[in-house]
Amino acid sequence: MTSADVLILGGGSGGYACALRSAELGLSVILIDKDKLGGTCLHRGCIPTKALLHAAEIADSSRESENFGVKTTFEGIDMPKVNEYRDGVVARLYKGLQGLVKSRDVTFVEGEGKLVGPNTIEVNGVTYTGKNVVLATGSYAKSIPGLDISGRIMTSDQALNLDYVPKSVIVLGGGVIGVEFASVWKSFGSDVTIVEGLPHLVPNEDESVSKALERAYRKRGINFILGTKFASATQSDAGVEVTLEDGKVLNAELLLVAVGRGANTANMGFEENGVATDRGWVPVNERLATNVPGIFAVGDITPGLQLAHRGFQHGIFVAEEIAGLNPIVIDDINIPKVTYCEPEVASVGMNEVEARAAFGDNVNVYEYNLGGNGKSQILGTAGFIKLIAQKDGPVVGIHMVGSRVGEQIGEAQLIVNWEAHPEDVATLIHAHPTQNEAMGEAHLALAGKPLHAHA
Numbered sequence: 001m002t003s004a005d006v007l008i009l010g011g012g013s014g015g016y017a018c019a020l021r022s023a024e025l026g027l028s029v030i031l032i033d034k035d036k037l038g039g040t041c042l043h044r045g046c047i048p049t050k051a052l053l054h055a056a057e058i059a060d061s062s063r064e065s066e067n068f069g070v071k072t073t074f075e076g077i078d079m080p081k082v083n084e085y086r087d088g089v090v091a092r093l094y095k096g097l098q099g100l101v102k103s104r105d106v107t108f109v110e111g112e113g114k115l116v117g118p119n120t121i122e123v124n125g126v127t128y129t130g131k132n133v134v135l136a137t138g139s140y141a142k143s144i145p146g147l148d149i150s151g152r153i154m155t156s157d158q159a160l161n162l163d164y165v166p167k168s169v170i171v172l173g174g175g176v177i178g179v180e181f182a183s184v185w186k187s188f189g190s191d192v193t194i195v196e197g198l199p200h201l202v203p204n205e206d207e208s209v210s211k212a213l214e215r216a217y218r219k220r221g222i223n224f225i226l227g228t229k230f231a232s233a234t235q236s237d238a239g240v241e242v243t244l245e246d247g248k249v250l251n252a253e254l255l256l257v258a259v260g261r262g263a264n265t266a267n268m269g270f271e272e273n274g275v276a277t278d279r280g281w282v283p284v285n286e287r288l289a290t291n292v293p294g295i296f297a298v299g300d301i302t303p304g305l306q307l308a309h310r311g312f313q314h315g316i317f318v319a320e321e322i323a324g325l326n327p328i329v330i331d332d333i334n335i336p337k338v339t340y341c342e343p344e345v346a347s348v349g350m351n352e353v354e355a356r357a358a359f360g361d362n363v364n365v366y367e368y369n370l371g372g373n374g375k376s377q378i379l380g381t382a383g384f385i386k387l388i389a390q391k392d393g394p395v396v397g398i399h400m401v402g403s404r405v406g407e408q409i410g411e412a413q414l415i416v417n418w419e420a421h422p423e424d425v426a427t428l429i430h431a432h433p434t435q436n437e438a439m440g441e442a443h444l445a446l447a448g449k450p451l452h453a454h455a
């Protein structure tokens, strides 16, 4: 098949979700990818990193087991074995995804595609046409001008392939990817230093959460330097030397460059065929349409949050839009975010600064300390759940930090997206003893009837 209702360039989270939903809706689909179906998330992103973080958690548990009266001996990390476990997880999911795509009669074309007309993509000399075209070519790990990625200087792509635990690492960038790798390596026994140019780690989160993570990292012995910019780096057989703008010099075995991801759109014929781009990104309207009629863009190539579940939702949205189902617009602010470091960070909706900018003094804020939560005491984690609500109005933001709080994001996003008021949630029952109870307790308190908390 060389022509279809929906022609998709890129088989990552955004592209394959669009393919699956389009097929479900009875549309014919061609899905093109130059690499493995599943894209960054499955092969180089979410899944492999979370497998490493799980191995890291087991390392911490075995080290700390005596605190719980369990005698174990932590003997170290067998990195090839960790990688084998991680690759097994990826391989099973990859096989499942290939099966899904096949079972829905999606035509998968392997090869590098280029837009050669508003509804035509060329792959290896063959042209494919679509009544609708969906661009989903994702993102790549950026570096800093003058900082070449090679040898001991690497991005997450190379870091994921290491078959040893480095003795020491400098992590450039304290965003999501930087703090997650820092967390893994510390648990695996590396000496880690994060360098972040902005004043806080995870600078896109509510400041109170960033500060709590910084406290936790300090306690874990993860070093970080904030508000200081990188100047240069050199490498030799012995290691990497990094100089900061304030003149400070740091040395380590490796340097991880985690300074963000750029849109993967160069040399793909987008601009030549009239698709507007902005510093590489493909701007879209709220219905994910580009400036060229019939061409949509989804996932990381569109400006905004770079998250797999945003890509999935974009893909589903565009399929339904093409099928004429008039889907509900996706608002980035209400997309849940989880950073899977130890302790975890999770949030949805506005942070306090954004809420005060939008509603002035008409905002109620409540922070429920996990110290009052039985299950968190059992796990031995500190942290909190912070609620931000409009006065006499809905909850507009939920921000959490603590071990395993990512698991609470499901209810948090329902509360914010369904515009629940604290009193609505306060009437619902949260099982005891779970960490989820803290969500209930926070809403009870904000509704004016705290149980295991002070008003």
Ligand SMILES: Cc1cc2nc3c(=O)[nH]c(=O)nc-3n(C[C@H](O)[C@H](O)[C@H](O)COP(=O)(O)OP(=O)(O)OC[C@H]3O[C@@H](n4cnc5c(N)ncnc54)[C@H](O)[C@@H]3O)c2cc1C
Pocket: 009, 010, 011, 012, 013, 014, 015, 032, 033, 034, 035, 036, 037, 038, 039, 040, 041, 042, 044, 045, 046, 047, 049, 050, 111, 112, 113, 114, 136, 137, 138, 139, 156, 177, 264, 268, 298, 299, 300, 301, 306, 307, 308, 309, 310, 311, 340
């Ligand atoms: C280390 C790391 C950890 C992450 N962890 C998380 C997480 O825990 N949770 C989360 O939600 N997100 C996470 N992300 C982000 C997530 O991976 C991305 O947001 C998601 O993969 C974006 O999906 P996408 O479909 O837009 O692009 P991608 O997944 O990048 O897919 C794009 C696809 O397009 C293909 N392609 C590109 N150009 C062409 C071409 N010319 N021809 C043919 N094919 C082409 C590529 O081969 C690729 O398969 C992480 C990312 C990284 C790097």
